[in-house]
Amino acid sequence: MRTLIALSALAALATSSACRNKESAPTPTAAASSDILARYHFVGTAALDNNPNAAKLKEIQRLPESRKLREQTLQKLARAPKIFRGDKLSAEQNERGAALLRPLLDDLVRFESFLQVRGAAIHQAEWTFVAQLPPERQKAWSAAVSELTRLWNLGAPTTTTLEGFAMSEVKRSASPNLLRWVEAGQWFVLGIGQDALPAVAEAARQIKAGGRPIPALTNWLETELNLPRLRAALELPDTIKWPHAKLTIVGDGENVRSKMQMIFTEPVTGPLEPWQVPTNIINEPLISFTAARGMAPWLKNWPLLQRLEFTPAPNELFFWAQAHVTFQSFFAFPLKDAPAKLERVAQHASSLFSTNWQNHGLSQPEWETNTHQLSWRLPFAVPFLKPAAFKGRDYLFGGLFTPSPLTSPPPAELISQLNNQSKLVCYDWEITQARLASWRVHYQFYAMNSGRSQLSTNNAALPWLMAIEPRLGNSATEIAAISPAEWSLVRKSHIGFTGVELVALALWLESANFPKLSLELPPAPPAKTASTPLAAPANTPANKPPGN
Numbered sequence: 001m002r003t004l005i006a007l008s009a010l011a012a013l014a015t016s017s018a019c020r021n022k023e024s025a026p027t028p029t030a031a032a033s034s035d036i037l038a039r040y041h042f043v044g045t046a047a048l049d050n051n052p053n054a055a056k057l058k059e060i061q062r063l064p065e066s067r068k069l070r071e072q073t074l075q076k077l078a079r080a081p082k083i084f085r086g087d088k089l090s091a092e093q094n095e096r097g098a099a100l101l102r103p104l105l106d107d108l109v110r111f112e113s114f115l116q117v118r119g120a121a122i123h124q125a126e127w128t129f130v131a132q133l134p135p136e137r138q139k140a141w142s143a144a145v146s147e148l149t150r151l152w153n154l155g156a157p158t159t160t161t162l163e164g165f166a167m168s169e170v171k172r173s174a175s176p177n178l179l180r181w182v183e184a185g186q187w188f189v190l191g192i193g194q195d196a197l198p199a200v201a202e203a204a205r206q207i208k209a210g211g212r213p214i215p216a217l218t219n220w221l222e223t224e225l226n227l228p229r230l231r232a233a234l235e236l237p238d239t240i241k242w243p244h245a246k247l248t249i250v251g252d253g254e255n256v257r258s259k260m261q262m263i264f265t266e267p268v269t270g271p272l273e274p275w276q277v278p279t280n281i282i283n284e285p286l287i288s289f290t291a292a293r294g295m296a297p298w299l300k301n302w303p304l305l306q307r308l309e310f311t312p313a314p315n316e317l318f319f320w321a322q323a324h325v326t327f328q329s330f331f332a333f334p335l336k337d338a339p340a341k342l343e344r345v346a347q348h349a350s351s352l353f354s355t356n357w358q359n360h361g362l363s364q365p366e367w368e369t370n371t372h373q374l375s376w377r378l379p380f381a382v383p384f385l386k387p388a389a390f391k392g393r394d395y396l397f398g399g400l401f402t403p404s405p406l407t408s409p410p411p412a413e414l415i416s417q418l419n420n421q422s423k424l425v426c427y428d429w430e431i432t433q434a435r436l437a438s439w440r441v442h443y444q445f446y447a448m449n450s451g452r453s454q455l456s457t458n459n460a461a462l463p464w465l466m467a468i469e470p471r472l473g474n475s476a477t478e479i480a481a482i483s484p485a486e487w488s489l490v491r492k493s494h495i496g497f498t499g500v501e502l503v504a505l506a507l508w509l510e511s512a513n514f515p516k517l518s519l520e521l522p523p524a525p526p527a528k529t530a531s532t533p534l535a536a537p538a539n540t541p542a543n544k545p546p547g548n
Helices: 003-022 055-061 064-078 080-088 091-110 135-151 198-210 227-234 303-307 338-346 355-359 412-419 432-450 461-471 499-510
Strands: 036-042 113-118 126-132 158-162 165-171 178-184 187-193 221-226 244-252 255-263 286-293 316-322 329-334 366-368 373-375 384-390 393-399 424-431 474-483 486-493
Touching: 036 227, 055 461, 064 080, 064 091, 064 461, 064 499, 080 091, 091 135, 126 198, 135 165, 135 178, 135 187, 158 198, 165 198, 178 198, 187 198, 221 227, 227 244, 286 412, 286 432, 316 432, 338 373, 338 384, 338 393, 412 424, 424 432, 432 461, 432 499, 461 499
Parallel strands: none
Antiparallel strands: 036 113, 036 221, 113 126, 126 187, 158 165, 165 178, 178 187, 221 244, 244 255, 255 486, 286 316, 286 424, 316 329, 329 393, 366 373, 373 384, 384 393, 424 474, 474 486
16 A cells, blocks of 8 residues: 555644644544544554555555655655744754654554544644554654654653653643653553643553554554644635544555545535436546535535626536546536626626736637637637536536537446435546546646646656556545535545545645645746646546446
């Protein structure tokens, strides 16, 4: 499994570190609790070496591009304290700290580890981390943590015992005022919190009694994030309804099986009306198809729809892409009186563009009276909006390029996937190879026209995307509404991510302030930057039957 699963585990740890520095120990158990803010449990890549599942992911992790991305990411994580502590660390302190942290991150990838953040709020949380390590690595961890406490001016550690195990701790006046670590059998236990660390003591008792501080994993990775309570610390936009999310990942034959439970603080599901897929505007050759319903609660306050007067908010959305041209990506949604509303938009369409686009001369759309189509011509793409109708219902139909001629309707097997579950909210299928190629070019095109930095082959993420691309097959995702405020997601894929998610992952890993949650790339030296050519994906695979 390895690199990607490991990166997911590291991302969970990095996210948790970001929370602490911006403003809980668990009783060490995998069970959910209302005061859990964040949690992850990773089986470690060593346990997966001889596991026959997720064969495609293992093939990808052996690529030299994967190894380079892993090394770059771990190097960045080792230097992350400077990102969070800023002026509190000198450059020399951070470099020495990175040298101490880097070997620990290799252990974090290879061996079983668990982190839980628990408390009423992030600034009051108790953090507990445990890792199963060989004896020599336990001694290395203890020595590294001891030196880091001095290096970072946290205080000098004192030594004692806990449940018969060697324990060290640092007490200080600043919050959090207690740091404690224990070499407990095969486990290294670390706790951070205010005044008391009951979870560290409980972990030591569990290890002494049964050899483990936590139940063994049946999955490969489990994570939990209480995003409503972490939103401010993670600087997530407040316009999105964030859930308390629990994710599990496990190998399943050639594939990876992902399951997520999402619990929202309020109902988020609109009426699940019978599907009305506008098959008269969707046709082969398809490389992706997404259908979503019950979306009105998400879209009713969306500023762009209100500004365009596309109201009432649609309850259904459809997205699809075709294989002939990179920019053949489309969407449609029901919109009453679509022709009239689109004509009103055409009258002030240029004002909708940002100043940067206007300065580049890219904000002059054309209104075609006969077809009621709004379009504008850009390098490589011809975005358009126009009305459509299906079974007496008006739709708004848009895309980035002219669609292929209507010759073959979408496969019946694809549309039939929508009828498998009465509570289905969203179904998404794609040939990830083709969609990854499209999405990375989409981003480069967007960056080029908006004055942002593009992904560069001078770094590790873009060559990695290009190397894994031809090895990816179908991904299928289903989201069902268990209740109006609870959704359940199931995905089968080769590496756990869709094409757009892989591009977002690459942007995050290359972002200027990684591991903070940002997709803003650092400026690249113009003379050395080599970006992805804006060309159609080569050797697009044949359409494969969808399924989950």
